[in-house]
Amino acid sequence: MSDLLILVESKAGALEKMTLEVIRGAGGLAKELGTGVSAVVVGADTAALAESVATYGLNKVYRLEHPLLKDFQPDAWVAALEWLCKQIAPTIVLISHAFVGREVAPRLAYRLNTELTTDCTALKIDPTDKGLVRTKPIYGGNAVAILKTEGTPQVVTVRKGIFEPEEPTEAKSEVVSMAPPLSDAVIKVKSLKTVEQEVVELDKANVVISGGRGIAEKEDFEVLLALAKALSKTHGKVLIGCSRPVVDKGWMSSDHQVGLTGSMISPDAYVAIGISGAVQHLVGMIRSKKIIAINTDLGCNMFKVADFGVVADYKEILPALIKKLEE
Numbered sequence: 001m002s003d004l005l006i007l008v009e010s011k012a013g014a015l016e017k018m019t020l021e022v023i024r025g026a027g028g029l030a031k032e033l034g035t036g037v038s039a040v041v042v043g044a045d046t047a048a049l050a051e052s053v054a055t056y057g058l059n060k061v062y063r064l065e066h067p068l069l070k071d072f073q074p075d076a077w078v079a080a081l082e083w084l085c086k087q088i089a090p091t092i093v094l095i096s097h098a099f100v101g102r103e104v105a106p107r108l109a110y111r112l113n114t115e116l117t118t119d120c121t122a123l124k125i126d127p128t129d130k131g132l133v134r135t136k137p138i139y140g141g142n143a144v145a146i147l148k149t150e151g152t153p154q155v156v157t158v159r160k161g162i163f164e165p166e167e168p169t170e171a172k173s174e175v176v177s178m179a180p181p182l183s184d185a186v187i188k189v190k191s192l193k194t195v196e197q198e199v200v201e202l203d204k205a206n207v208v209i210s211g212g213r214g215i216a217e218k219e220d221f222e223v224l225l226a227l228a229k230a231l232s233k234t235h236g237k238v239l240i241g242c243s244r245p246v247v248d249k250g251w252m253s254s255d256h257q258v259g260l261t262g263s264m265i266s267p268d269a270y271v272a273i274g275i276s277g278a279v280q281h282l283v284g285m286i287r288s289k290k291i292i293a294i295n296t297d298l299g300c301n302m303f304k305v306a307d308f309g310v311v312a313d314y315k316e317i318l319p320a321l322i323k324k325l326e327e
Contacts, residue, residue, distance in 0.1 A: 003038040003059050004030050005090035005153070007081070009100050010041075010049055017203065018096040020165035022158055023056050025123060026094050027166065029132070032125040035091065038062060040084060042077055044070035054173040056166050062088070063177045068187065074103045075188050080180040082111040087178075090153045092132055097157035105157045115149035118157045121264065121283070132156070141244070141261035141280050161203050161264030161284075200255040202263045206236035207271070208285070210258055212243035214274020214295060214314070218251040223318045224273065230325035235269070243281050259284035273314050277301030294318075 004026045009016045026037045036059035041050045043065070050063040062084060068076040081104065085093065093108070095101035097119045109116035121144075122135035132154045138145045202208055209224050209231075221240065228238040241258045242251070258265060260280040270288035275281060277293075277300050285291070286305060293306035294314050303309045310317055 001033060001035040002089050002091045003036045004033075004092045004094060005085070005088070006037065006039045007093070007095045007101070007104070008039050008041045008049070008053050008061075009096055009098065013049060015049070015052055016096070016098075017165055018098060018160045019053075020056070021160065021163040022094050022096055023058070023166040025158060025163040026092075027057070028163075029092065029123060029125055032127075033091065033130060038088070038090070040064060040081065042069050042080055044068075050175045054175050055168040056173070057169040057171060058173040061173050061175045063175055064180055065177060066180055066182050068182045068184070069180075072100060072103075073187060073189060074107065075186050076182055077104055078107040078111060079182055079186045081108050083180040084178065085112055085153060092154045092156070095155075095157050097159045101157045105155055109155040112153065112155070114151035114153060114155055116155045116157075117147055117149065120156050120158050121162050121260065123156065123158070137260045137280075141259070144260075159264055161266065164266070200239060200253070202239055202241050202256070202258065202265050202267075204237065205239040205265070205267050207231055207238040207269045208241045208258070208265060208267045208288075209238065209271040209273065210241035210243065210275060210285075211246060211273050212275030212281075213245040214276070215246065216315075218249075220315070221251065223314070223322075226322050227271075227318055227325075230322050233325075241265075241285075243275050243278075272302050272306070273318070275300075275302050277303075277305065 006022050006026050009019050030037045038060040039053050039058050040062040044067055046063055050061050054061045064080045095105050117134045120134045120136050124133050126133050131148045134147045136145055209228050211224050224240055232238040242256045246252050247254050247257045260283045264284050266287035269290045270285045271292045273294045291306045293302040293309040294317055298311050
């Protein structure tokens with residue numbers, strides 16, 4: 001059986017955490033299938049990146065090099081990946097459900113005349129027929145679909161945070177340099193401009209403090225920000241998250257949302273303030289190392305999963321906690 005193939009993503013030449021997560025997930029699937037995992041690095045000057053990827057226990061690292069691949073250009077990347085897939089015939093192609101994956105995966109699946117499943121939150125192998133079973137949210141996160149499809153390769157995009165990042169190994173994978181036959185004719189976009197945009201990356205925080213429907217006013221999130229500032233002095237990177245109702249009210253942007261239709265995170269500590277604990281939210285933070293709940297409702301679901309809980313009004317607890325931390 002052919003290897004599984006993952007697409008490597010990087011930023012400023014450094015491996016993205018989400019790629020390491022996909023490597024870990026692919027490894028588990030490959031073990032059940034009795035095969036291995038290979039990776040593909042796309043670009044114009046990727047020798048160092050390919051060598052870095054080669055330290056993560058993969059069978060092979062394919063390095064696709066071409067001047068047209070220097071910057072992310074979807075048309076060129078898809079053409080290069082199509083060419084590689086037809087050369088090596090991978091069983092499954094796994095791509096992170098981020099910007100690159102959302103651009104590349106649908107086009108690649110179409111070019112390969114195969115099925116695509118996006119934004120998967122769980123993957124497993126059916127032991128009866130070795131088919132890939134995908135789980136993904138549908139209807140705005142109000143339901144979950146469990147899917148199996150025909151076709152080879154199986155192309156899927158994987159949500160950030162559903163797997164732990166892979167750790168490097170002492171063994172080094174073989175790096176295979178290849179030059180896909182690309183021409184200017186595949187390029188439809190003639191000019192690209194990169195615009196820096198500040199995005200909240202909750203998956204990179206040590207501590208996440210989230211507010212929910214129980215937060216009375218938008219202005220009360222200032223208290224959560226003050227708590228984050230106080231905690232950041234001793235607990236690393238502290239960011240503010242929220243549940244879906246807060247986003248629906250327009251109080252916070254969607255990149256702050258934790259849950260099935262938001263970010264899947266596993267920080268060292270997760271502080272849930274005024275969050276009841278709907279299953280759609282719990283899915284996104286249940287792998288947190290420690291969960292702390294502050295709520296006036298003792299019977300809410302959040303207390304059932306919390307390591308520590310405070311049954312009280314956040315308006316009384318948070319100012320006192322901030323004062324104590326600042327002493």
